[in-house]
Amino acid sequence: MxxxxxxxxxxxxxxxxxxxxxxxxxxxxxxxxLIGPNGAGKTTAFNLLTGIDAPTSGRILFEGxxxxxxxxxxxxxxxxxRTFQNxxxxxxxxxxxxVMVGRHARTRSGIFKCMLGIPSxxxxxxxxxxxxxxxxxLVGLQKKALQSSDDLPVGERHLLExxxxxxxxxxxxxxxxxxxxxxxxxxxxxxxxxxKIRSDGVTVLLVEHDMGLVMEISDEVVVLNxxxxxxxxxxxxxxxxxxxxxxxxGQAVYNA
Amino acid sequence: MASAQGTGRSRWVWVGxxxxxxxxxxxxxxxxxxxxxxxxxxxxxxxVLGLNLLMGYAGQVSIGHAAFYGIGAYALxxxxxxxxxxxxxxxxxxxxxxxxxxxxxxxxxxxLKGHYLAMAxxxxxxxxxxxxLELKDMTGGTDGLYGVPAPSIxxxxxxxxxxxxxxxxxxxxxxxxxxxxxxxxxxxRALRAVHGSEIAAAAMGVDTAKYKIQVFVLSAILASVGxxxxxxxxxxxxxxxxxxxxxxTLVAMVVFGGMGNVWGAIIGASTLTILQExxxxxxxxxxVIFGAILMLAMVFMPRGLxxxxxxxxxxxxxxxxxxxxxxxxxxxxx
Numbered sequence: 001m002x003x004x005x006x007x008x009x010x011x012x013x014x015x016x017x018x019x020x021x022x023x024x025x026x027x028x029x030x031x032x033x034l035i036g037p038n039g040a041g042k043t044t045a046f047n048l049l050t051g052i053d054a055p056t057s058g059r060i061l062f063e064g065x066x067x068x069x070x071x072x073x074x075x076x077x078x079x080x081x082r083t084f085q086n087x088x089x090x091x092x093x094x095x096x097x098x099v100m101v102g103r104h105a106r107t108r109s110g111i112f113k114c115m116l117g118i119p120s121x122x123x124x125x126x127x128x129x130x131x132x133x134x135x136x137x138l139v140g141l142q143k144k145a146l147q148s149s150d151d152l153p154v155g156e157r158h159l160l161e162x163x164x165x166x167x168x169x170x171x172x173x174x175x176x177x178x179x180x181x182x183x184x185x186x187x188x189x190x191x192x193x194x195x196k197i198r199s200d201g202v203t204v205l206l207v208e209h210d211m212g213l214v215m216e217i218s219d220e221v222v223v224l225n226x227x228x229x230x231x232x233x234x235x236x237x238x239x240x241x242x243x244x245x246x247x248x249x250g251q252a253v254y255n256a
Numbered sequence: 257m258a259s260a261q262g263t264g265r266s267r268w269v270w271v272g273x274x275x276x277x278x279x280x281x282x283x284x285x286x287x288x289x290x291x292x293x294x295x296x297x298x299x300x301x302x303x304v305l306g307l308n309l310l311m312g313y314a315g316q317v318s319i320g321h322a323a324f325y326g327i328g329a330y331a332l333x334x335x336x337x338x339x340x341x342x343x344x345x346x347x348x349x350x351x352x353x354x355x356x357x358x359x360x361x362x363x364x365x366x367x368l369k370g371h372y373l374a375m376a377x378x379x380x381x382x383x384x385x386x387x388x389l390e391l392k393d394m395t396g397g398t399d400g401l402y403g404v405p406a407p408s409i410x411x412x413x414x415x416x417x418x419x420x421x422x423x424x425x426x427x428x429x430x431x432x433x434x435x436x437x438x439x440x441x442x443x444x445r446a447l448r449a450v451h452g453s454e455i456a457a458a459a460m461g462v463d464t465a466k467y468k469i470q471v472f473v474l475s476a477i478l479a480s481v482g483x484x485x486x487x488x489x490x491x492x493x494x495x496x497x498x499x500x501x502x503x504x505t506l507v508a509m510v511v512f513g514g515m516g517n518v519w520g521a522i523i524g525a526s527t528l529t530i531l532q533e534x535x536x537x538x539x540x541x542x543x544v545i546f547g548a549i550l551m552l553a554m555v556f557m558p559r560g561l562x563x564x565x566x567x568x569x570x571x572x573x574x575x576x577x578x579x580x581x582x583x584x585x586x587x588x589x590x
Contacts, residue, residue, distance in 0.1 A: 050459055076461035088459075090452030092516060093445070100442075101449045105461025107442050111470050114441035115434045121441060128442070161456075168461060 001064055003028040003172060003203050004049075009058035009068075011044055018044040020227035021058065026172070031194060031204045033214045033235075036224035037247055042207040043085055045224070046174050049205075050082050051075040062172070076105045081170035083161035085177045085207070091150040095141055098149050098160055099132035102167025128167075135163040139193060154181030159190075166197065173197065175206040179213050191217050215239065223247070267436060274522065275429045282421055291417040295489050297529040298424035299482045304509045304525040305435045305518065306478030311507070312515030313444060314471045315451030316366065317374040319503050320381030324354050324476040326388060326498030328483025333401040333493045334394055343407035347484045354480025355473050362472040366465065381503055388495040400494025404487050420489050427485065431478060435518045447471055448516065479506075505532070508550055514560030523561050 002025040011019040019041040026032050034042050047053040049060060051072040060068040067075055081102075090098050107128060109121045136142045139159040144152070152160060158178050165173050175194070179187050187210060194217055198204055208214050214221065215235040223231040223238060225247040231238050238244055278298070282291050303325060310316050331353045332346035365376040388395050395401065406415035407423065414420040438444045449457035450464050458464050487493045505528070513524020531549065535542035557564035 052455060052459075071463075072455075072458035073461050073463045076459055082459050084456065084459075088453040088456035090449050090456065092448050092452045097445055097448075101445050101457070101460050101462070104442065104446055104449075109442050111438065111443045111467075111474070114443040115437050117433075117437035117441070125441065164460065 002026060002061075003030075003063060004205070005059075005061040005064075006045075006049075007059040007061065009045070009048060009060065010056045011041075011048055011053060012056045017227050019048065019055075022222075022224065022227070022229045024222045024229065024232055026203060026205055028171075028203055029198065029201070030219045031198055031206070031217050033218040033221045034205065034207045034224065035209075035211075035214055035221055036230075039226075040224040041227040042224055043176060044227075046082060046176055046207060049075075049174060050080060073105075076168060076170075079169075079171035080174065081165040081168050081172070082174040083158065083165050083176055083178060085180070087154065087157040087161055089149045089152070089157050089160055089164075091148075093149060094146050095136065095149045095152070095160060096129070096132055096145040099135055099163045099167050100128045102135075102164035103128040103131060105168040132163070132167060135166050138166070138196065139163045140189065155183070155186055158182070159193075162193065162197075166202070170202060172203045172205060175204065175208070177207055177209060179208055179210040187213055267440070270519070271429070271432060271436070274432065275425075278425055278428065282418065286418075288417050291421050292489065293529070293533050295417060295421050295424050295485070296533075297526055298421070298428040299485050299489075300506070300509060300529045301428050301522060301525040302424075302431045302485070303479045303482040303506055304513070304521045305431045306475035307506055308510045308513075308515065308518065308521035308524075309435060309438060309447065310471050310475040311510050312517065312520065313439065313447040313451060314468060316468055316472065317370070317507075318377040318472070318475070319374050319500070319507055320377030320379075320384075321475070321479050321506050322498040322500070322502035323381040323384035324358060324479035325483040325486070325502065325506075326384060326493075326495070327354050327357055328480030329487040329493045329497070330388065330395060330401075330483075331480065332484040332487050333404045336404050337401050338394065343405055343488065344409060347407060347481070350480040350484035351477050354483075355477045358473045358476030359469065362469040366468040366472060378500070378503075381498075381500065385495055385498060385500075388498065395495070398495065400492055402492045404491050404493065406491075407488050414488065417489065420485075423488075424485055427481060432518070432522065435521070439518050443467065443470075451516070512550065512553055512560055514562030517560075517562050520560050520562040527561065 004026040006025070007023050008021045009019055009023070010017070010021045022045065034045060036042055044053065048055045051070050051074070054069040058068065059066050062078065062080065067078065090101060093101070107124050109124055113121050133142065133145060136145055139162055141156060141159055141163065149160060158181060162175065162178060179190055182190055191213060194204055218235050220233060221235050221238045222229060223241070223244050230243045230247060231241045282294055285294070303321065307318065307321055310318060328350035331350040332343065335341045335346035335349050336343055361380055365373060368376055389397055406413050406420065408414065414423045446457065446462045446467050449460065449462055450467060454464050509524040509528045510521060511524070512528055513522065514520025532546060535545055538545060
């Protein structure tokens, strides 16, 4: 059974069909990429997978259970985490606290327990803090742990979001353009980080415009164009696909 | 921000200092007038601690909290004067009724965002105000209700301003501890996450609707408790104590002290209560001066007194600790 099985997923906004009946599977332990020109429906697909939007039709099977239309916080709890293309950091918190919010789905203390500050709350909190620190180490932000997250440059915001998304110990992580705002050196480091995430047992699905990165790290690539899937397969095969070349004509795919 | 609120043990040292200062003030300023001002200060602090959790932490604006303040006051007044029940039952009723009404209001209206939520709370407060006026059998209409007895616990009656202050002091310190505990917890971070980015909060597993309702109810309960303490002090209640102006003053206290910081609530409630009392001497001009001070404060200290304070402290630190700090950075880099 694949970890994620998307079947005929469709999303219409009024008259616009943003995602037009796409199907694909992600196996446990894979690094899979979702690519396509701007407006192809990649981010919409992510929003459907994480419950931000409800699909018009189709099924999203996660470990065999249909999660289509479930609420975002429920989907987080069953093991799908994500980052955002236009980063959504909590600017009113420091870097460490941002990652600690990522522990929310794996901690329990409710408002009454927290209000009373009972020992189990503190134990849970210090565990969250420890975990958050180690994840900041993974993405190289440990030294900035106590800085205001609002002061981080774009590239580091993406890294912070990755650490935050990992804090909930997801089975599947969705990365929405993680390389945006990173320089070459940082992108190489990002690739290492993604390998590390996979080796820690987390399956990766990413949307990315940096074709060099996509072709290097992905086991498989799904290509979308105008909301529909036009190709799927290993990077080398997909690169030679006639339709894909046409969709990308003049774009970065040739530089890869 | 974390350093301004104190971490771990230093936080409780500050609570101890605050509790001690608030315990000493009525000994230094012992006239009935000053004690009454201190009672009002404590009551405002209790309400603003809750409102700051709602506005400063969760980012949900309410300009209708005078309604819950009033509901608490009337709950106690009605229970004691109409049904002859003991005052402590009236306070319990204030907590329950305030909480239930808040839950009932929060469920539909917290789906609204920004200005729309503010408008909804405003409308709600106006309706409640009209009910205080028109449900004459229960509330006594414009005359209000008189002869509300002082609360007593185990035969000890809080029947003088001095004795009542002990109760207010206790509730204030307990509210402060509860607010600090929430602020520095999983739930506090979830509330701030809702404020920072609702979409990301949800993606991290935060049930945003649930927490918004919880914090709204909590803030309403604190306002109701404040209302029941207020009516215990003055002994009567009438609709004019729970107007839009009161709601706005409470919001001003949150903003003036510094949003999203528990100590900001303490500072905002304390300074503005004293300022308002001081300005009463200027009669007709007092609201003009009060408004002007708030305007200037927001222009020059957009993050409130606590924000301005921490900026000054860090800039002084930078100036005086210039050499060691840069040396430290160089060490870290090498």
